[in-house]
Amino acid sequence: MSSSVQRFDEKARRKFSRYGQTVVHRGELLRHPIYTRVLHWTVAISFVLSLLSGFAIYSPWLYRWITPIFGGGSMTRFLHPWFGLVFNIAFLFQFLNWFVPMHWTKVDKHWLKQARDYFTNKESLAPRDTGFFNGGQKLYFWAIVFCAIVFLVTGLLLWFDHVVPRWIVAISYVLHDIAAVIMLLSFIAHIYETTAAQPGTFSAMVDGTVSEEWAWTHHPAWYSEVTGVDAREAYERARDRQLKRSQAIEEWEKKERTGETTKPGGGSANYD
Numbered sequence: 467m468s469s470s471v472q473r474f475d476e477k478a479r480r481k482f483s484r485y486g487q488t489v490v491h492r493g494e495l496l497r498h499p500i501y502t503r504v505l506h507w508t509v510a511i512s513f514v515l516s517l518l519s520g521f522a523i524y525s526p527w528l529y530r531w532i533t534p535i536f537g538g539g540s541m542t543r544f545l546h547p548w549f550g551l552v553f554n555i556a557f558l559f560q561f562l563n564w565f566v567p568m569h570w571t572k573v574d575k576h577w578l579k580q581a582r583d584y585f586t587n588k589e590s591l592a593p594r595d596t597g598f599f600n601g602g603q604k605l606y607f608w609a610i611v612f613c614a615i616v617f618l619v620t621g622l623l624l625w626f627d628h629v630v631p632r633w634i635v636a637i638s639y640v641l642h643d644i645a646a647v648i649m650l651l652s653f654i655a656h657i658y659e660t661t662a663a664q665p666g667t668f669s670a671m672v673d674g675t676v677s678e679e680w681a682w683t684h685h686p687a688w689y690s691e692v693t694g695v696d697a698r699e700a701y702e703r704a705r706d707r708q709l710k711r712s713q714a715i716e717e718w719e720k721k722e723r724t725g726e727t728t729k730p731g732g733g734s735a736n737y738d
């Protein structure tokens with residue numbers, strides 16, 4: 467199955483690359499091609515619209531201020547299943563796009579065990595064997611797969627509730643709402659992780675690239691795979707460079723205070 471999925475995906479990526487390019491500057495790596503980014507933002511927008519319209523239908527209090535956005539109460543009820551359908555279709559393509567790199571492996575179990583040290587900054591680098599996606603990202607992906615199936619099945623039953631037995635409709639409501647709560651909580655965590663918690667991640671989904679520093683910090687095995695350089699070695703080299711640079715600046719400042727300096731740039735300090 468995975469090779470036919472990969473073939474389909476390759477074809478889609480090639481087609482999309484005709485409509486937009488990803489510019490990779492020096493010191494950056496290509497993370498997500500245009501096809502992936504278009505899918506991701508289609509999923510994200512349709513999800514937010516489904517969530518907002520869904521909450522408006524669920525809660526009379528929210529109904530008052532959200533429904534006008536969609537053109538009134540009955541319009542919100544009408545649009546909600548269509549937003550959901552777009553979400554499901556877009557996510558189906560995203561599923562095919564990420565099916566292979568999201569395979570769960572032993573490495574992900576290892577990542578989960580060390581996740582605490584990594585999140586609390588006790589460890590500055592992710593575990594050495596962390597590939598393109600880490601265990602947390604894979605968990606999020608599979609939670610969406612599970613919730614998308616629940617949304618689709620229960621959503622269709624609720625949409626056509628006039629031909630479905632009442633007890634099935636009642637169970638569908640509960641399952642639909644549980645899936646919405648799981649998705650809302652994981653969505654909040656996802657936004658936090660991809661913005662404030664790990665600076666430099668957001669650009670992966672905007673211009674498609676990340677810095678090499680980001681790659682060796684969060685996904686060392688992927689970094690090594692695409693550059694052929696060991697991530698820890700790259701990190702240590704960068705740390706040494708940084709150390710030398712701050713020592714040179716300190717020295718220069720000391721000399722300046724004691725009046726020994728030549729003009730900046732004329733000294734022998736190595737600012738490389």
Ligand code: HEM
Nearest residue numbers: 497509510513603606607610653657660667668669670671
């Ligand atoms: C609207 C706010 C959102 C932001 C700022 C955002 C940002 C990002 C970024 C930057 C990545 C790339 C991470 C990487 O390359 O390592 C990513 C990946 C991903 N996004 Fe989003 N996203 C948003 C909404 C969503 C929504 C609504 C969904 C699905 C319901 C979603 C599902 C995913 C998945 C499954 C991944 C791959 C796994 C992961 O990185 O966690 N995203 N997102």
